[in-house]
Each structure stands twice: as structure tokens, then as C-alpha cells.
Amino acid sequence: MNDATLIRKSLFRKKTRAILLVLSIMTAFLIFAVLGAFSRSLNSGVETAAADRLVTLNAINFTLTMPYAYWGRVAQVDGVQAVTHASWFGGYYQEPRNFIQAFSVDMESYLQVYSELEPVEGELATLFERRDCAAIGADLLSQYGWTQGQRIPLNSNIWRKEDGSQVWDLELCVVFDAQDQDVPTNYILLNYDYYNEALAFNRDQIGWLILTTGDPSINDRVSQEIDALFANSPAETETSTEAAFGQAFLEQLGNIGLILTLVIGAAFATILMIVGTTMVMAINERTKEVAVMKTLGFAPPRIFVHVLSESVLLSLVGGLIGLGLAAILLAGVGAMLAGQLPGLRMTWVIAGQAIALMIAFGLVTGLMPAINAMRINIVDGLGKE
Amino acid sequence: MLRQIGAVTMINLRSIPQRWGMSLATVLSVALVVGVLLGFLAMANGFRATVDGTGSDDVAVVIGANSQTELNSGLGRDAVRLIEAGPGIAVDASGDPIISAELYVIANGRKRSSDTDANLPLRGVGENAPSLRNGFSLTEGRMFASGSNELVVGEGVLREFSGFEMGETIRLGSNEWRVVGIFSTGGSVFDSEIWADLGVIQNLYQRTGTVQSVRARLTSPEALAELQAYVENEPRLEADVSSERQFFASTAGGTSNIILFLGWPLAIIMAVGALAGAWNAMYASVDARTREIATLRAIGFAGFPAFVGTMTESLLLASIGGLIGAGITYLVFDGVSASTLGGGFTQIVFSFAVTPAAIVSGVVLALVVGAAGGFFPAIRAARVSILKAQG
Numbered sequence: 038m039n040d041a042t043l044i045r046k047s048l049f050r051k052k053t054r055a056i057l058l059v060l061s062i063m064t065a066f067l068i069f070a071v072l073g074a075f076s077r078s079l080n081s082g083v084e085t086a087a088a089d090r091l092v093t094l095n096a097i098n099f100t101l102t103m104p105y106a107y108w109g110r111v112a113q114v115d116g117v118q119a120v121t122h123a124s125w126f127g128g129y130y131q132e133p134r135n136f137i138q139a140f141s142v143d144m145e146s147y148l149q150v151y152s153e154l155e156p157v158e159g160e161l162a163t164l165f166e167r168r169d170c171a172a173i174g175a176d177l178l179s180q181y182g183w184t185q186g187q188r189i190p191l192n193s194n195i196w197r198k199e200d201g202s203q204v205w206d207l208e209l210c211v212v213f214d215a216q217d218q219d220v221p222t223n224y225i226l227l228n229y230d231y232y233n234e235a236l237a238f239n240r241d242q243i244g245w246l247i248l249t250t251g252d253p254s255i256n257d258r259v260s261q262e263i264d265a266l267f268a269n270s271p272a273e274t275e276t277s278t279e280a281a282f283g284q285a286f287l288e289q290l291g292n293i294g295l296i297l298t299l300v301i302g303a304a305f306a307t308i309l310m311i312v313g314t315t316m317v318m319a320i321n322e323r324t325k326e327v328a329v330m331k332t333l334g335f336a337p338p339r340i341f342v343h344v345l346s347e348s349v350l351l352s353l354v355g356g357l358i359g360l361g362l363a364a365i366l367l368a369g370v371g372a373m374l375a376g377q378l379p380g381l382r383m384t385w386v387i388a389g390q391a392i393a394l395m396i397a398f399g400l401v402t403g404l405m406p407a408i409n410a411m412r413i414n415i416v417d418g419l420g421k422e
Numbered sequence: 423m424l425r426q427i428g429a430v431t432m433i434n435l436r437s438i439p440q441r442w443g444m445s446l447a448t449v450l451s452v453a454l455v456v457g458v459l460l461g462f463l464a465m466a467n468g469f470r471a472t473v474d475g476t477g478s479d480d481v482a483v484v485i486g487a488n489s490q491t492e493l494n495s496g497l498g499r500d501a502v503r504l505i506e507a508g509p510g511i512a513v514d515a516s517g518d519p520i521i522s523a524e525l526y527v528i529a530n531g532r533k534r535s536s537d538t539d540a541n542l543p544l545r546g547v548g549e550n551a552p553s554l555r556n557g558f559s560l561t562e563g564r565m566f567a568s569g570s571n572e573l574v575v576g577e578g579v580l581r582e583f584s585g586f587e588m589g590e591t592i593r594l595g596s597n598e599w600r601v602v603g604i605f606s607t608g609g610s611v612f613d614s615e616i617w618a619d620l621g622v623i624q625n626l627y628q629r630t631g632t633v634q635s636v637r638a639r640l641t642s643p644e645a646l647a648e649l650q651a652y653v654e655n656e657p658r659l660e661a662d663v664s665s666e667r668q669f670f671a672s673t674a675g676g677t678s679n680i681i682l683f684l685g686w687p688l689a690i691i692m693a694v695g696a697l698a699g700a701w702n703a704m705y706a707s708v709d710a711r712t713r714e715i716a717t718l719r720a721i722g723f724a725g726f727p728a729f730v731g732t733m734t735e736s737l738l739l740a741s742i743g744g745l746i747g748a749g750i751t752y753l754v755f756d757g758v759s760a761s762t763l764g765g766g767f768t769q770i771v772f773s774f775a776v777t778p779a780a781i782v783s784g785v786v787l788a789l790v791v792g793a794a795g796g797f798f799p800a801i802r803a804a805r806v807s808i809l810k811a812q813g
Binding site for chain 2: 053054057058060061064065067068096097098100101127133194195196197203238271284285288289290291292299300303304306307308310311313314315317318
């Protein structure tokens with residue numbers, strides 16, 4: 038009988054207790070992995086932001102527009118490599134609750150600035166030429182069961198056409214995706230010209246400008262120059278990095294990150310207490326047995342390692358089951374929510390963190406009992422019932 | 423029998439201090455579970471109270487047809503005039519209809535908690551706006567003067583955003599504004615808004631002549647149908663009419679649902695973890711007292727009192743945990759101010775509310791954990807063999 042067998046045997050000696058402990062540890066890591074994936078998905082816009090990409094918005098608020106002419110003027114600013122514009126479309130499909138992120142953009146310059154987006158189906162030439170052509174992100178395509186080449190009527194809950202309707206008829210000409218799975222592709226791009234010419238109001242206005250500088254160190258200077266350009270005009274601007282804008286937008290939802298951290302913390306504190314006290318108790322029950330092992334010649338360090346391995350093993354068994362459940366759960370939910378929360382899935386980073394936590398968790402809960410076991414005096418231990 | 427139950431229960435409870443480690447772990451883990459659940463419920467309830475508290479049955483809201491929200495609605499001068507002439511609208515002392523045409527735009531405010539910008543609703547209103555909000559009162563200062571760059575600010579805005587104190591100057595775009603008053607509507611959504619003169623806002627935002635919504639005081643809640651029929655049959659008017667209560671109920675359900683749908687599943691998953699803990703603690707408790715229980719059986723106690731004794735211990739531990747969790751949540755969270763994006767794409771400021779109903783839910787959850795965790799160990803206690811007394 039080697040040490041590994043011994044550890045396994047003593048761990049599962051009391052089956053009910055072992056199963057219950059595995060169950061509690063499982064819940065802790067299930068919560069950890071699922072909430073971790075949610076938080077990562079929410080932050081994906083911030084994390085995948087390019088360091089040299091800036092966003093110029095209306096200084097009063099980003100929901101207000103600015104004149105189309107700003108596009109050309111920003112392009113002249115020294116240090117601006119490429120610049121494009123986008124406008125919030127407020128899209129939905131058939132019913133307002135089928136909310137769809139859609140932007141009206143200048144296709145050519147947009148794909149130039151967002152160089153990580155790659156067309157995977159369809160012809161770019163058609164997209165640039167035909168005004169009713171739209172580009173759709175791969176994440177969104179599957180959610181509604183659409184296919185490339187299909188025509189869809191896209192409603193806007195903001196913009197009305199001159200003829201009073203709020204429906205734009207689009208053909209999905211190009212499907213785009215990004216190599217990095219974390220880059221969200223859960224939106225539709227439609228041609229600005231097609232949208233602008235039909236508008237009932239707010240014509241020749243754009244929502245915001247996106248530009249690249251090629252070098253993050255000149256970001257500050259470029260931002261200041263752009264904002265100075267439009268100071269004291271009716272539409273003053275505010276330029277910030279893409280990441281800063283994404284972060285500021287997330288802040289609007291309230292402190293989600295903090296809430297998630299608190300919940301994960303509470304779950305772990307609960308489980309740590311349960312498992313820790315149970316381990317102490319389990320070792321206490323085995324005082325006599327440990328004394329016998331010492332009599333047989335097991336050295337204290339070996340007993341210490343035994344007990345510690347027992348708790349780490351317990352933590353890994355429970356944790357890995359929880360992680361597996363989380364992966365299954367996320368795979369299901371992730372496909373359903375691809376349009377709203379892109380990239381909701383188990384990643385190696387989360388799995389790695391979870392496994393590191395499992396080991397740490399096993400060490401923390403096992404340390405006290407292991408020290409106790411190591412210190413058991415043979416004479417006292419054998420005397421105990 | 424009853425005396426037996428009482429005796430065994432007392433023995434169980436009195437021996438808790440001997441097993442304080444497991445018992446404390448159970449109490450604390452149940453407390454944490456209840457705390458997390460109540461935290462989410464407090465958030466959802468607070469948000470809902472703010473939104474529900476906003477709706478009034480005798481105020482009609484008219485927005486452009488198919489607009490759903492004020493933000494993307496548009497009504498011209500003629501439309502406003504036609505609505506004014508509609509039936510069922512109350513009149514003031516001088517015989518004018520009590521209506522308020524309003525323009526709702528979004529401005530940036532700086533959040534105190536994160537020091538980042540967030541969307542604030544800036545509402546251009548006329549002089550009737552206060553009388554169309556139940557419970558409106560100026561808590562400081564005065565109303566803005568017509569045609570001036572003056573603002574009055576809701577209490578919620580003052581609480582969550584910096585720079586809106588009385589007398590402060592705020593720059594929005596190329597214009598400077600001065601805060602001349604603070605108002606309260608008793609915790610409704612309007613407390614998250616900033617108000618200024620309609621005409622000035624129309625100019626600043628280049629929306630001269632258009633408004634987004636018209637609010638009208640109805641002669642009675644029943645007059646709504648009359649006004650709705652009128653608007654529907656008026657071909658020159660493309661608009662939707664609803665009561666203010668319906669209007670807010672339809673725009674703001676989503677956020678509190680998200681909070682609820684996240685809170686309950688989390689609490690239940692965590693409860694499974696806590697359940698395992700309680701179960702273990704009770705098994706340990708029965709194990710530790712096996713000989714004691716067997717001895718009791720030997721001297722004539724039945725199995726049922728042992729069952730009840732163990733169940734009582736489990737329920738007591740769980741309910742103490744539940745109460746501690748509820749108590750801490752109440753002390754920490756009740757009344758905490760927060761804000762989030764609401765249906766109109768702007769911040770809604772609300773206060774966490776730990777309601778009695780939520781506390782009941784929390785304690786019930788704790789008792790369920792206690793009952794489930796104690797059940798099997800209690801059966802085991804009832805079945806302890808008399809022979810064990812010798813072992």
C-alpha cells in the first residue's frame with residue numbers, strides 16, 4: 038500500500054462526508070468560473086481595445102451627434118493615420134425586444150481602422166458598391182439563424198425615414214469575424230450613405246469618430262489637438278482612448294465588477310469555513326490512527342504531507358467537477374447570449390486561475406489539521422478513544 | 423413523549439458549545455448565503471420602488487407613435503396644440519389645461535463613486551411641470567427663471583453626482599448653467615433628472631419647435647380612455663397615449679429583472695454549498711453524541727425525541743445564521759444609494775431597500791437549508807442502536 042492509496046482511502050472513508058464536502062467545493066468553483074466568464078465578457082471591449090485607437094465624441098454626451106464635416110477635419114490632424122465614423126442605429130428585428138446592435142458606418146475606412154475584423158464570407162467589393170449591403174458579425178449571424186446573402190428588414194427605434202417608416206431593408210453581403218475570439222462581433226454594419234439619404238431628421242450628422250495614431254505615445258497630443266479644433270463650436274468634442282471610453286461606459290451600469298467580486302468572495306468564505314472545520318474534525322477523529330502510524334515508523338513530515346495532500350485532493354476533485362459543470366453551463370448560455378454578451382465561455386485563463394485557487398484552497402484548509410496531526414503525541418494518541 | 427422531546431432537545435442545545443467550530447461554521451455560512459440573497463433583493467426592490475413610485479394614474483403621457491421611449495419621440499408644435507384641445511384634461515384656476523410639453527436630452531454628469539461620466543437626463547420643462555409630479559417640492563433655492571441659463575437639480579442627482587451643489591456653475595457644451603434649486607419628488611425617477619427651461623434647451627440642442635412628450639393632468643384616471651380615443655381618431659396626430667404608471671412600468675422592467683434573475687440562482691447555488699455544510703455539522707453532532715443517544719435509548723427514551731432534538735438543533739443554527747445575515751444586510755445595505763442605466767438610456771438613482779418581505783424570504787431560505795441539512799442526520803440519530811452505548 039503506497040502513500041497515494043493511503044491518502045485516497047482515508048479521504049473517502051466516510052462517504053457521506055466526503056461527498057458533501059465535494060459538493061460544497063463544487064458550488065464554490067462553479068460560481069467562480071461562471072461569474073468570472075461573465076465579468077470577462079463584460080470587460081471584453083476594454084481588454085481588446087487597441088492602444089493607439091482613439092474615439093472622438095460629442096462633449097455634452099456621446100448620444101449627441103456632430104457634423105459630418107468633422108470627419109474630414111480630423112483626418113487632417115497631424116498624427117492621425119486613419120479615421121472613420123459610426124452612428125448608433127438603435128436597431129431591432131421585428132419586435133423591439135429583439136434588440137440588435139447596429140451602426141451606420143463608412144465601410145472602407147471602418148474596416149481599415151478596425152483592422153482586426155476580417156471578412157470571412159462574401160465580397161468586399163459588393164459591400165462597398167451596393168448601398169443596401171450590410172456586414173454582419175459572426176457572433177450575431179447564428180443567433181437569429183440568418184445566412185449570408187439573406188435580406189432582412191432592420192428597424193430603428195431612433196431614426197425615422199422621410200416616408201415615415203422606421204425600417205431599413207438590408208442584404209447581408211459580408212460576414213466578418215476576428216481571429217481573436219475575445220473581439221466582439223455581435224453587431225451589424227450598414228452603409229452610412231444609404232441611411233443618411235433616407236433620414237427624416239438629423240441628416241449629415243455622425244455619431245462619433247474612431248481614429249488610429251499608430252503610436253500610443255502621441256495619443257494625448259492628438260486628442261488635445263482634435264478637441265481644440267472644435268472648441269467653442271456648437272458641437273464640442275471630447276477625445277479619449279478606446280479603452281477609456283469602454284471603461285466609462287461600463288461604469289454607467291453601476292459597479293458590476295465589485296458585486297461579482299463580493300459574491301465570489303462570499304461563496305469562498307462560506308466554503309472555506311465548512312471545509313476547514315470539517316477537516317479539523319476529521320483529523321481529530323483519527324488521532325488514535327495517526328498515533329499508530331507514528332508507532333509504525335511514519336515520520337511526522339510524512340504525516341504532514343499525507344494530511345495536506347488529502348485536503349488538496351479533496352479540493353481538486355470538487356473544484357474540477359465544478360469547473361466542468363461551469364464549462365457545460367457556459368457553452369449552453371454562451372450560444373444563447375452571443376448577441377448580447379460576446380465571448381461568454383470558459384477560457385484557459387479562468388481554468389488556470391481556478392486550478393491555482395483549488396490548490397491554494399486545499400493547502401489553506403489542510404494546513405491546521407496537518408500541523409495538528411504532525412504534533413500528535415504517540416502516548417496521548419493511543420490513549421484516546 | 424413531549425417531556426422526552428424537551429429533554430433531548432435541551433441536551434442537544436446545551437452541548438452546542440462543545441462543538442462550537444462546526445456550529446459556528448454552519449451559522450456563518452447560512453448567514454453569508456442569506457446576506458447575498460438579501461443584497462440582490464434589496465437592489466431589485468429599491469430599483470423597483472423608485473420606478474413604481476413614479477407612475478401616477480391621473481397623469482397621461484403622450485409620445486410620438488411607435489417611439490416607446492421619450493428619447494426618440496418627436497412631437498411638433500401642431501401636435502402639442504391638438505393635444506391641448508383634447509378631452510379629459512384638467513384645467514387650472516384660470517381655465518387653461520394643465521399640460522406640460524417637455525424635451526428630454528442626455529447630458530454628462532460625473533459620478534461621485536467612480537469619478538467617471540455617466541448619462542444624466544436633462545429635461546426642458548415649462549411652468550406646469552412641477553404640478554404634474556405628485557409630491558414635488560423644492561428643498562432648497564427656487565425654480566429657474568424662464569428663458570435663463572438656470573437649472574434645478576433632483577435630489578438623487580445631487581447624491582450620486584458631483585458638481586451640482588447649489589450655486590455651482592456647470593458647463594454643458596458651449597453654455598454655462600447655474601444651479602438655483604434642488605427638488606425632490608419623494609424618491610421617484612424624476613429625482614434623477616435635471617430640469618431647465620424648455621425654450622433654452624430647444625435652442626441649445628437645435629430642436630426648436632419640437633418636444634418629445636406631453637404630460638397632461640387628467641380630470642380622473644377614467645378620462646384616459648377618452649383622451650386615447652380622441653388621439654387615435656385625430657388623423658393629424660400620430661401619437662401614443664398612456665397613463666404615467668403604464669409608461670414607466672413598460673420602460674423599466676428589464677433592469678430589476680436582471681438583478682433578480684442573477685440573485686436567486688446565485689443564492690440557490692450557494693445554498694447547496696451551505697446545505698452540505700449544515701448536513702456535515704449535524705452528522706458530526708450526531709456522531710459525537712452516538713453513545714449519549716444510545717444511553718438515552720437504553721434508559722427508555724424513544725427514537726422520535728432524538729429525531730426532533732437533532733432537527734431542532736439544525737433549524738436553530740440555521741435560523742440564527744439567517745437572522746445574522748438579514749441583520750447585517752439591513753445595517754449595511756438599507757438606504758445605500760446607487761445608480762444604474764435605466765430604460766431611457768440614462769441613469770436612474772435609487773436606494774437599496776431591505777424590505778420585510780425580502781427578510782422573510784431570506785429566513786425561509788435559511789430554514790430550508792436547516793431542515794434539509796438536519797433531516798438525514800436526525801433519522802440516523804433516531805435509529806442509533808442501544809448496543810452502541812456499550813461501545
